[in-house]
Amino acid sequence: MADPTAVVMLSMGEPNDLDDVRRYFSALLMDRELMQLPMQKRLSPLMARMSAPGARRQHAEVGGPRLKGWLERQGEAMVRALDDLSPATAPHRHYLALRYSDPSTDATLRRMKADGVRRAVAMPQFPQFSCTTSGSSLNELWRGVERTGLHSAFTWSVLDRWYRHPAYVASMAETVRAGLADFDAGDRDRVLLLFSAHSMPMKVINKGDPYPHEIHASVDAIMDELDVPNAYRVSFQSKVGPVPWLGPSTIAAVEKLAGQGVTKVLVVCVAFTSDHIETLYEIDVDLFRRAEAAGIREIRRAPAPNVRPAFVTALAEIVAGHLKSGEAASAQYPVQCLGCDNALCRTVVHSVAGGYDTTEPTATLR
Template sequence: MNLGGPSKESEVNDFLLRLFSDGDLIPLPFQKYMAQFIAKRRTPKIIDQYNKIGGGSPIRKWTTEQGTAMEKLLDKISPETAPHKHYIAFRYASPLTPEALQEMKADGVERAVAFTQYPQYSCSTTGSSMNELYRQLQEFDPERKMKWSVIDRWHSHPGLVQAFANKIEAGLQKYSAESRDKVVILFSAHSLPMDIVNRGDTYPSEVAATVHAVMDKLKFCNPYRLVWQSQVGPKPWLGPQTNKAIMGLGEKGHNDQLLVPIAFTSDHIETLFELDLEYGEEAHEAGITGLKRAESLNADPVFIQAMADIVKEHLKETSDKISISKQYSLRCPTCTNETCRHSREYFSDQ
């Protein structure tokens, strides 16, 4: 399960419409009408951005490669649960959740794992995908013949931490030996509206936990900060914003900065356009010549091994136990979304 992205120009408007229609991700007044207005207004701009990174999002390509490599590895390391097959359920672009469920139903799947590709949990990402899965299952499997369990977060898994650490070490090698240990590591994650944060969403703390685990693995070799990108609209969002942090550090004499997309498991528009092109151009114009980015995880073998290990351990743990984690069973303290309650009850009662 992941956000997804349009693979070609003709899919951009529908992608944006689904995204801005999702109250779990971006709560808006008069959501249906505002979503249509915003999507229509933003479509030309977003099409231009995708054209600058090759004409579409690579997230489906990378997700397919990740899933295929993971299932092959799982067949080897967990033969007792083989054969394994991955299905992609994107939230806002094809293949959408109904498409994945249709394929699974046609294949006669009886045991399924909802595996979020957002390592850090948020109600606006994993929570939204789980709510959509719950809604669609009412239609696709009303008799509940398919048994589900949920991997809802894995932000501090040792394999994930090692994969990020490896990418950072490789990124630091791009700097001279004299300046390498002074490079500021900027961990950049997608931001959240503060009203979501303030109702008790665990995302900020889980992203911070990933950052701390990675820096611990690296023996805190460099100064670092956690910053936030992709703010949309005038409402208050979690900060500081990545581009403002880059500029602020540059003004303080920190020319060498290494961006690390810490909440994304593959390249897409937020890395290829926002970090590389948009922020890169802003930094260059401001005279910051040492801004670089660590490579995304994509199909990195260490990362694939981590995914396979996570699923293997999960299948072992859920063979005769409850199908969701204790953290997923707990709603945000001030949550008023009844779908969140129903989806948690649904997946805990397997």
């Protein structure tokens, strides 16, 4: 039997359980590839301690952490479809490597070695590339390769972004249609589509991070695919910490729209591929409550991709096309942001195509 081809699904993760919330937030806030705070080593544990009780209540209200479960189900469905689409690289196995929760990067790499994997695709679960999400997850993967002594164990390539892939765009358009179907037929054309994406620190954006462009490019492609007359706007959510973040905020956007006389809104979480605290609580509970108070008469959220058939097909088609290409990464990947000061960025260790390996595999943020 052929050696399995691994698809390593990279994500920040969520708390492992309700009792893990404080540890999770402390790890997240200490990560200088995600955000840089003044006196970060002293400030982050304090912020985690202050935010943990509220975050724990929010997770409890929506039934506990959900992200890992969805990632597992997406991965299982994706590789089943991928075996049919790409028999030359079959069998395929999915692996999770979660930045701040289990399974950790190191544990996943050791499991891959034990399973006989030799060819691996690193696939951040963020359609739009940012140095804080996809980039930092990949950097942690390469550090894990060095920590475990598995530098030459696997031949790697990177699926670093897929924000305009036709199958992804079509799957997102399908979720918008499903969301619009919940409104009365006579009102659907007048529903404002509010595309909400995770925000990023402005310090990152000002270094030339491509994330804002790729979010807007995804939205434009989805609207072209939909071919509907609805007005639409883009906003950003999930700000963390006392530094400036990319706006406008989704909460402020809804309040502004209400002030302009908008009464019906469909929120589309364009950067999230599954349901978790940032959809189930931030949008479905907190935002909806604020929208009602502001005067929005009807607000709904388009369903998350989760394991909807169109999205599972998209994941499989994206990976199959990447494997067929033989490329180590996209053309954009090796070019650092113009203000980047991280020596590890844009690496592919032991690349399928060569030419990407860093000379500083354990480099840290300077």
